[in-house]
Amino acid sequence: MSSIDHKEIFEQYYQSEYDFNTESLSPTEIADLKKLVREKRVDYNLAPLGVGVFDWILKQNSNIRFERVSFDSEKIDGLLYIPTTGKERAYIILNSNKPLINQIFTAAHEYYHYIMDYQKFRQMPYICDFSALKDVNEMKASRFAAELLLPDEAISREIQDYLCLKNMSRDELDFGDYAAMIIFLTVKYQIPLKAVIYRFYEEQHIHNIDEFIDNYEFIKKVLKEIKIFGKKVEVLYNNENDYVLPYSSTYEDMEKAFATGNASKENVLEDAAKLGLDMNVISDFLTEDEDIDDDDDDDDDDDELFSIINAKRG
DSSP states (O other), rough: OOOOOOOTTTTGGGSSOOOOOOSSHHHHHHHHHHHHHHHTTTTTTSSSTTTTTHHHHHOOOOEEEEEOOOOOOOOOOEEEOSSSSSSEEEEEEETSSSHHHHHHHHHHHHHHHHHHHHHHHHHHSSSSSSGGSSSHHHHHHHHHHHHHHHHHHHHHHHHHHHHHHHHHOOOGGGHHHHHHHHHHHHHHHHHHHHHHHHHHHEEESSSHHHHHHHTHHHHHHHHOOOOOGGGOOOOOOHSOOOOOOOOOOOHHHHHHHHHHHHOHHHHHHHHHTTTOOOOHHHHHHHHHHHOOOOOOOOOGGGGSSSSSOOOOOO
């Protein structure tokens, strides 16, 4: 069974590990992102989104599908894949080798690309080419994801709650206090630790970002050792993701697309080979179709009737 040649295909298109530093975005760009987040987050208000982001994205647009793929490369977090044929469909593909907390952020990041860059990506073949976009667009996607998962108003509220709990004033907060809040919000809002650190910096709650980044590994170590967070942290830093269920299998969707005429035999063979699918499975349903008259006029949902090519290993 063949597998995807990551160097030849995916190394050009993947979304690499995120740089959460978005300070080079202009005030206008940041204001626009905050406005977009508030519009999208209206039903959640300031409540944690976390693992709910997967179901939330699917409810935002029925044309989106999730797929989890075991990529060999540690550099790959995920990608947005838009088929060149079929209807307005897109796939947010997550690296199943990454911790759940990374997959949560990746889903939000790729959703930004879907709502803002769909038409641009649709003009590109197969997998969206992140390298063709300016770095600022990647920063916007990461800032959107961070704001979506942890809004600025939520940070302010959490800090105020902490001050009330500790009976302290803002001026009395030190590194330990901020580190404690950052750890707590990482678990509560289910967003990567480093992203939370940058959210505090972006909203000007901390000013010496280097102090926190230099101590990142120490803070993360404390996060993983706090007993009261034990089970929650274990889940977040485990690769298992029970919150994403593929709409249907790649092969079933490809067979349906071919059977309904939304993808030609040549399209299916070419795409399946390029994406490393099991050609024996593909050949089986292509051959069977030649021997069967297609008298079954299926009136299922139109969303099913198009070409679906997932970037999934065979």
